[in-house]
Amino acid sequence: MADVKKIAVIAGDGIGPEVVAEAEKVLKRTEELFGYQFETEHALFGGIAIDEKGTPLPEETLKVCQGSDAVLLGAVGGPKWDNNSKELRPETGLLGIRKALGLFSNIRPAVIFDCLKEASTLKPEVLEGTDLIVVRELTGGIYFGEKFRRETENGQQAVDTCTYTVAEVERIARQAFDIARTRRKKLASVDKANVLETSRLWRETVNRIAVDYPDVELEHVLVDNCAMQLLRRPSSFDVIVTENMFGDILSDEAAMLTGSIGMLSSASLGEGSFGLYEPVHGSAPDIAGQGIANPIATILSVALMFRLTFGYHDAADSIERAVKEVLDAGHRTGDIAVDKSKAIGTIAMGQLIVDAMRK
Numbered sequence: 001m002a003d004v005k006k007i008a009v010i011a012g013d014g015i016g017p018e019v020v021a022e023a024e025k026v027l028k029r030t031e032e033l034f035g036y037q038f039e040t041e042h043a044l045f046g047g048i049a050i051d052e053k054g055t056p057l058p059e060e061t062l063k064v065c066q067g068s069d070a071v072l073l074g075a076v077g078g079p080k081w082d083n084n085s086k087e088l089r090p091e092t093g094l095l096g097i098r099k100a101l102g103l104f105s106n107i108r109p110a111v112i113f114d115c116l117k118e119a120s121t122l123k124p125e126v127l128e129g130t131d132l133i134v135v136r137e138l139t140g141g142i143y144f145g146e147k148f149r150r151e152t153e154n155g156q157q158a159v160d161t162c163t164y165t166v167a168e169v170e171r172i173a174r175q176a177f178d179i180a181r182t183r184r185k186k187l188a189s190v191d192k193a194n195v196l197e198t199s200r201l202w203r204e205t206v207n208r209i210a211v212d213y214p215d216v217e218l219e220h221v222l223v224d225n226c227a228m229q230l231l232r233r234p235s236s237f238d239v240i241v242t243e244n245m246f247g248d249i250l251s252d253e254a255a256m257l258t259g260s261i262g263m264l265s266s267a268s269l270g271e272g273s274f275g276l277y278e279p280v281h282g283s284a285p286d287i288a289g290q291g292i293a294n295p296i297a298t299i300l301s302v303a304l305m306f307r308l309t310f311g312y313h314d315a316a317d318s319i320e321r322a323v324k325e326v327l328d329a330g331h332r333t334g335d336i337a338v339d340k341s342k343a344i345g346t347i348a349m350g351q352l353i354v355d356a357m358r359k
């Protein structure tokens with residue numbers, strides 16, 4: 001019997017449905033070319049789920065994800081829901097789904113396509129050879145610590161708590177070391193150990209785990225310095241491992257090395273092969289509905305799904321080669337176009353990539 005892979009598709013808000021539609025065409029083309037079989041099931045998530053179901057993460061959406069081999073996610077959020085209470089925010093649904101599915105590790109590769117060097121705001125010679133992965137801890141830290149407000153004699157006070165346990169740091173550190181082992185064997189652990197207690201625990205724990213990985217060169221970098229070094233010497237980084245909020249910020253910064261946040265894919269993983277795949281970017285309300293969003297981050301997220309969850313390396317290679325070919329041929333969406341007047345739209349870019357896929 002054919003091995004049919006179940007994929008939950010949660011397109012979300014803003015440009016989410018626009019870029020996910022192109023990624024679904026890539027799934028279809030993969031079936032035709034390679035004979036793999038996918039069964040997709042769509043579910044409501046984010047702002048649209050708040051509007052239609054009264055909650056950003058409906059129970060049935062979670063069930064669809066839990067009953068699938070992988071999840072393909074677009075993006076959530078938008079001004080319409082920005083003033084809602086915490087429970088009725090699309091972003092709360094995103095944190096909820098990551099936690100509920102046990103996705104503690106978020107892999108965000110930033111790879112430079114040679115032909116896009118001129119699209120970056122950095123000088124081409126600084127970018128030369130840049131190929132890094134941010135491994136972001138995804139279910140701990142200040143995102144998930146206790147939050148509340150209280151009245152004080154100086155008025156209202158808001159509290160966000162940052163916590164990490166040794167076990168939480170250990171599992172993400174091991175994963176980052178394992179990834180580094182398959183690459184250039186360099187790991188930068190990023191923290192703020194000069195100020196934060198969670199960072200001191202982070203550093204101690206990473207140092208302890210490092211003993212099991214003598215072949216991997218480890219450096220500790222303070223987060224403010226890392227933000228600067230990423231622009232100064234991006235090619236010297238191989239794998240960067242860091243806590244939740246630092247990883248959020250540094251991965252958006254790393255996106256600009258590649259020319260646009262519209263290029264950055266991601267995988268969120270737990271203990272097994274199950275994964276949630278999404279572009280690093282958000283719902284981009286400023287361009288939503290115009291058909292101009294770059295679908296490449298989402299399409300490359302499908303390639304990551306093939307590699308990391310399904311082991312379909314031939315299909316992943318095909319997608320990545322197709323993206324490179326289309327870019328090499330000079331096709332650009334507005335975010336990566338030097339000459340904006342020649343930019344093509346989301347659907348045109350998606351179709352070019354689908355057409356360039358080969359066995």
Ligand SMILES: NC(=O)c1ccc[n+]([C@@H]2O[C@H](COP(=O)([O-])OP(=O)(O)OC[C@H]3O[C@@H](n4cnc5c(N)ncnc54)[C@H](O)[C@@H]3O)[C@@H](O)[C@H]2O)c1
Nearest residue numbers: 075076077078262280281282283284285286287293294335
């Ligand atoms: N994973 C997610 O679902 C996710 C991630 C980040 C932000 N968000 C949410 O998205 C909303 C907008 O956030 P933001 O504006 O800070 O970040 P954003 O990533 O949505 O947009 C930042 C900038 O990048 C551009 N951009 C993003 N993706 C693009 C693409 N594929 N092609 C071309 N240009 C692209 C946008 O037009 C915008 O100018 C907020 O509600 C935020 O909470 C969601």
Ligand SMILES: CC(C)[C@H](C(=O)O)[C@@H](O)C(=O)O
Nearest residue numbers: 077091092094095248280282
């Ligand atoms: C939308 C938001 C909650 C999310 C995060 O901070 O994790 C986003 O910025 C991301 O990078 O996936």
Ligand SMILES: [Mg+2]
Nearest residue numbers: 248249252280
């Ligand atoms: Mg982010």
